[in-house]
Amino acid sequence: MLATMLIYIFGALAIFSGLMMILYRNPIHSALWFGLVLFSLAGIYALMQAHFLALIQILVYVGAITVLIVYVIALLNFDQRDLVGKVTILKGIAVIVAAILFIELLFYVGGLYVKGIAPPPEFGKAANIGLATLTRYLFPFEVISILLLVAVVGGVYIAKKD
Amino acid sequence: MNLFSPYIDVLKIAPQLTLVVFILFFVIGELVFRRKIVFGWFSVAGYIIALIFLLIGHLYQNRVLFSYQIVEDKFSFFFTIFFLLAGIVISFFSFDSAEIKRDLGGEYFALIMAAILGMIYMAGAVNFLMLYLSLEMVSLSSYLLSGYTRDDKYSAEAALKYLVFGATASGIMIMGIAYLYGLTGTLNFSVIRDQLVSGIFPSFTLLTILFLIFAGFFFKMSLVPFHMWAPDVYEGAPTPVAAFLAVASKGAGFAIALRFLYTVMIQGSPLSGKLLSDIYHFIPVNNLDWPLFLGIISVLTMTVGNITALNQTSVKRLLAYSSIAHAGYMLMGFAAMNYIGFYAVLFYLVVYFLMNIGAFLFVQVVYNKIGTDSIVKYRGLGRRTPFAAVMMAIFLFSLAGIPPLGGFIGKFYLFAAVLKSKLYWLAVIGIANSVLSLYYYARIAKMMFLEDSHEKEKVPVSAAHIFLFVILGFPVVILGVYWSPVLEFVKIYSHLFLP
Numbered sequence: 001m002l003a004t005m006l007i008y009i010f011g012a013l014a015i016f017s018g019l020m021m022i023l024y025r026n027p028i029h030s031a032l033w034f035g036l037v038l039f040s041l042a043g044i045y046a047l048m049q050a051h052f053l054a055l056i057q058i059l060v061y062v063g064a065i066t067v068l069i070v071y072v073i074a075l076l077n078f079d080q081r082d083l084v085g086k087v088t089i090l091k092g093i094a095v096i097v098a099a100i101l102f103i104e105l106l107f108y109v110g111g112l113y114v115k116g117i118a119p120p121p122e123f124g125k126a127a128n129i130g131l132a133t134l135t136r137y138l139f140p141f142e143v144i145s146i147l148l149l150v151a152v153v154g155g156v157y158i159a160k161k162d
Numbered sequence: 163m164n165l166f167s168p169y170i171d172v173l174k175i176a177p178q179l180t181l182v183v184f185i186l187f188f189v190i191g192e193l194v195f196r197r198k199i200v201f202g203w204f205s206v207a208g209y210i211i212a213l214i215f216l217l218i219g220h221l222y223q224n225r226v227l228f229s230y231q232i233v234e235d236k237f238s239f240f241f242t243i244f245f246l247l248a249g250i251v252i253s254f255f256s257f258d259s260a261e262i263k264r265d266l267g268g269e270y271f272a273l274i275m276a277a278i279l280g281m282i283y284m285a286g287a288v289n290f291l292m293l294y295l296s297l298e299m300v301s302l303s304s305y306l307l308s309g310y311t312r313d314d315k316y317s318a319e320a321a322l323k324y325l326v327f328g329a330t331a332s333g334i335m336i337m338g339i340a341y342l343y344g345l346t347g348t349l350n351f352s353v354i355r356d357q358l359v360s361g362i363f364p365s366f367t368l369l370t371i372l373f374l375i376f377a378g379f380f381f382k383m384s385l386v387p388f389h390m391w392a393p394d395v396y397e398g399a400p401t402p403v404a405a406f407l408a409v410a411s412k413g414a415g416f417a418i419a420l421r422f423l424y425t426v427m428i429q430g431s432p433l434s435g436k437l438l439s440d441i442y443h444f445i446p447v448n449n450l451d452w453p454l455f456l457g458i459i460s461v462l463t464m465t466v467g468n469i470t471a472l473n474q475t476s477v478k479r480l481l482a483y484s485s486i487a488h489a490g491y492m493l494m495g496f497a498a499m500n501y502i503g504f505y506a507v508l509f510y511l512v513v514y515f516l517m518n519i520g521a522f523l524f525v526q527v528v529y530n531k532i533g534t535d536s537i538v539k540y541r542g543l544g545r546r547t548p549f550a551a552v553m554m555a556i557f558l559f560s561l562a563g564i565p566p567l568g569g570f571i572g573k574f575y576l577f578a579a580v581l582k583s584k585l586y587w588l589a590v591i592g593i594a595n596s597v598l599s600l601y602y603y604a605r606i607a608k609m610m611f612l613e614d615s616h617e618k619e620k621v622p623v624s625a626a627h628i629f630l631f632v633i634l635g636f637p638v639v640i641l642g643v644y645w646s647p648v649l650e651f652v653k654i655y656s657h658l659f660l661p
Contacts, residue, residue, distance in 0.1 A: 149186075
């Protein structure tokens with residue numbers, strides 16, 4: 001019962017801070033609100049038995065990504081007056097597309113009630129994740145290592161000076 | 163399930179492992195070798211060794227590897243060959259490219275090879291996890307490759323634009339995958355298929371998911387409305403990279419869309435059995451009308467591509483719009499929903515591979531000499547470099563679909579598929595578009611041969627490029643008159659295995 005309530009609380013917090021993130025003019029504030037979004041998602045993960053994922057979410061996203069975003073904003077050092085948005089036709093189209101997507105997703109949620117899938121017991125335990133990563137999902141795990149190698153090589157290449 | 167099966171399967175992916183070994187070798191070898199061109203030869207050798215391993219291993223047919231992550235069947239075999247050959251051609255292409263000459267090194271060939279590795283996995287993925295990972299591998303390498311000339315402003319712009327579009331598209335796609343996972347509780351294609359066939363999910367929900375997943379596919383295939391990146395990226399990226407993206411990356415998009423739609427989104431699995439008759443008509447799962455949707459997208463894509471191509475001044479941009487239009491033609495095969503449509507797409511990809519890389523190759527040859535791809539500078543090139551210009555004319559007329567060239571046969575089978583399914587509106591619009599496209603292809607040919615310029619200096623073609631012109635150009639001509647071996651080949655290899 002408490003868990004259900006907490007899920008609603010974290011969900012509301014995620015939506016609220018998400019709104020705040022896009023409504024704030026100051027990018028640093030937006031970045032901090034974004035950190036809160038990620039934090040509330042971590043809370044939801046924890047309540048859905050995915051403890052490992054929740055911890056990783058806090059470590060990587062709240063800890064690293066948000067800080068990185070703040071750094072980038074600080075380093076860019078741009079004029080805030082450039083950020084004042086104008087209403088353009090493209091933005092209008094974007095709003096319409098987003099509205100259509102939202103309505104579609106409402107229907108999707110309607111479809112979900114037909115058949116909900118309950119996660120198997122001990123779904124998100126760290127031990128299970130470790131086992132799955134090294135047996136069943138070993139191959140994708142190894143592919144990720146090549147993906148990261150590509151990212152590292154490319155990052156060094158783009159950043160290096162002649 | 164045998165917990166150790168992932169370890170045993172390692173030996174069965176020798177071609178892919180070869181590529182991994184070479185990628186690592188390039189990264190380390192960058193420190194050792196002074197002459198950078200040696201990496202080009204190493205990469206050609208790598209692709210050839212992978213091809214040999216592939217042909218040896220091909221004796222064992224139809225197997226699922228790594229606990230339902232990837233599958234090896236005739237379809238993935240076809241595309242593996244497609245991508246490896248693309249790798250060889252692009253390596254030769256890059257040898258004498260003025261744009262990347264200065265930076266040509268181990269990283270460049272490692273990135274191309276990593277992209278090709280990702281594409282091979284894309285063609286074999288039967289699990290959404292693997293699908294997404296391989297797609298990201300291709301995307302990541304492509305972003306880096308399109309920004310490869312670091313001191314060029316346009317190249318940087320291309321890379322950034324590509325990155326932003328790509329991240330958005332894959333974000334939308336992963337949302338769709340997440341919803342599908344929420345609905346079915348699995349990422350495995352065959353389990354998802356079994357659940358969809360049971361028909362307990364409302365159509366609208368499934369269509370929503372399908373549209374979201376299409377975002378990622380459409381982006382790779384450069385279909386409207388996810389096509390906007392293509393012209394800017396092709397224009398800004400170095401020419402070999404543009405050719406690579408236009409052919410191999412697009413091919414990978416088609417591979418994955420074909421596999422997903424024809425294993426998960428149709429009734430039964432007719433393609434895993436023996437050869438079908440030409441008029442075999444696939445039935446979409448749950449009677450979802452995704453063929454009609456793809457037909458509409460096809461019409462939009464080819465019309466937008468062709469109309470915007472009409473008044474381009476840069477040949478690379480023109481080829482970008484033309485490649486968008488060609489993706490639209492190929493999508494007609496999906497909309498037709500019959501067996502001809504399926505293998506016509508594969509056949510068209512083969513022809514498209516030859517003629518599109520060839521057209522980009524000519525752009526490269528001209529760029530090496532005069533440093534621009536502006537269409538007015540193509541005046542009089544017919545005299546300045548007769549051999550390459552004639553080849554370019556062949557590629558252009560083949561792209562326009564003039565008989566007796568390969569492009570015509572490719573289009574012929576696509577239109578045959580559409581007509582068999584009685585989609586007359588689609589056929590009429592497709593033919594109107596083909597006629598329209600002739601205008602801008604012929605304009606380049608007219609500039610080259612019928613107009614004169616005061617520049618008389620010869621445009622040199624390097625040995626590697628002459629070799630490429632020959633191996634790309636002659637098949638285009640031969641396929642126009644004697645195409646049945648290739649047609650039989652794609653028929654046999656349009657075989658999707660789903661356990």
